Amino acid sequence: MKPKLILAPVDFSTGSRAALEHAARLALQQGARLHVLHIIDSYALATLADRRGEAFESAARHSMEHVRKALDEWLGHTALPADLEVTVEVGAPVHEILEHTKNLGADLLVAGVAGAGGHADGAGSVAAKLARKSVSDVLLVRAGHPQVFSKIVAALDFSGHSARVRAAAFELAMLDSTAAEVDLLHVWTDPGSMLPVMGPFGESGLSLSQAALPPREELLRSIHHSLQLHAAEAPPGLKGHEIALEHRKAAEGIAEHARASQADVLVIGSLGHTNLRYLLLGSTAERLLARTPCSLLVVKPQAA
Numbered sequence: 001m002k003p004k005l006i007l008a009p010v011d012f013s014t015g016s017r018a019a020l021e022h023a024a025r026l027a028l029q030q031g032a033r034l035h036v037l038h039i040i041d042s043y044a045l046a047t048l049a050d051r052r053g054e055a056f057e058s059a060a061r062h063s064m065e066h067v068r069k070a071l072d073e074w075l076g077h078t079a080l081p082a083d084l085e086v087t088v089e090v091g092a093p094v095h096e097i098l099e100h101t102k103n104l105g106a107d108l109l110v111a112g113v114a115g116a117g118g119h120a121d122g123a124g125s126v127a128a129k130l131a132r133k134s135v136s137d138v139l140l141v142r143a144g145h146p147q148v149f150s151k152i153v154a155a156l157d158f159s160g161h162s163a164r165v166r167a168a169a170f171e172l173a174m175l176d177s178t179a180a181e182v183d184l185l186h187v188w189t190d191p192g193s194m195l196p197v198m199g200p201f202g203e204s205g206l207s208l209s210q211a212a213l214p215p216r217e218e219l220l221r222s223i224h225h226s227l228q229l230h231a232a233e234a235p236p237g238l239k240g241h242e243i244a245l246e247h248r249k250a251a252e253g254i255a256e257h258a259r260a261s262q263a264d265v266l267v268i269g270s271l272g273h274t275n276l277r278y279l280l281l282g283s284t285a286e287r288l289l290a291r292t293p294c295s296l297l298v299v300k301p302q303a304a
Contacts, residue, residue, distance in 0.1 A: 003107035015112025
């Protein structure tokens with residue numbers, strides 16, 4: 001991960017406060033620059049101006065003045081880097097956040113899972129869209145989470161992108177002096193168990209039923225070997241726990257383990273083996289946000 005520039009969009013909610021605190025901690029510990037962004041929703045502002053019989057430009061000017069003062073006071077309650085930059089804009093929140101991420105060249109976007117609109121148990125619509133559309137890595141932070149991530153789960157599908165997921169999980173674990181645990185998780189399905197649900201008709205079902213499938217024992221040996229290779233990359237002093245979990249649905253298996261292990265943060269990739277369905281990112285990230293009580297780090301491809 002090791003970002004050089006972290007962008008933290010805030011909206012005065014408890015969720016964005018938690019995200020800001022994590023963003024500031026990451027920036028201070030890794031020597032990264034921190035840029036705080038607040039977007040005044042242009043649609044809400046236009047509605048308010050219309051009700052007041054006020055010109056939009058006038059309402060925008062007054063709102064900017066008010067927000068800048070309120071934001072200065074709000075930011076004063078968090079320890080922030082000395083070179084902090086702050087931007088206030090009027091626009092559509094998701095669009096503006098994504099545009100600023102791209103134009104500023106931010107390496108990491110840190111936002112609250114639930115914003116001012118609520119959704120405490122699931123994912124706010126803004127958070128879900130950021131996870132899906134951002135070109136940079138995205139850390140979505142739950143309100144009330146411990147400042148230090150001590151239990152980290154990295155979901156690996158053994159694609160080439162898994163190395164970045166593993167590295168990001170290890171880097172999060174090594175940020176603090178306290179002992180953190182990392183679970184290297186692979187959710188797998190026995191190909192033979194999928195035969196009855198492939199359907200009795202069609203070429204795909206016939207060809208699969210005639211294919212030579214590896215025995216469960218052979219498949220499990222291969223999975224454990226791959227997990228061992230990933231665990232061997234752990235920094236000195238950090239132990240990666242190797243976990244192979246059998247489940248028919250990857251996202252549900254990942255969510256179940258995150259809940260059972262009381263994970264603080266779940267690390268997933270935005271590319272993967274489509275046959276494992278680890279990342280049809282739009283649906284998977286949103287399902288994980290809705291089904292797990294932990295924060296979520298979405299690691300994007302290097303090329304992005």
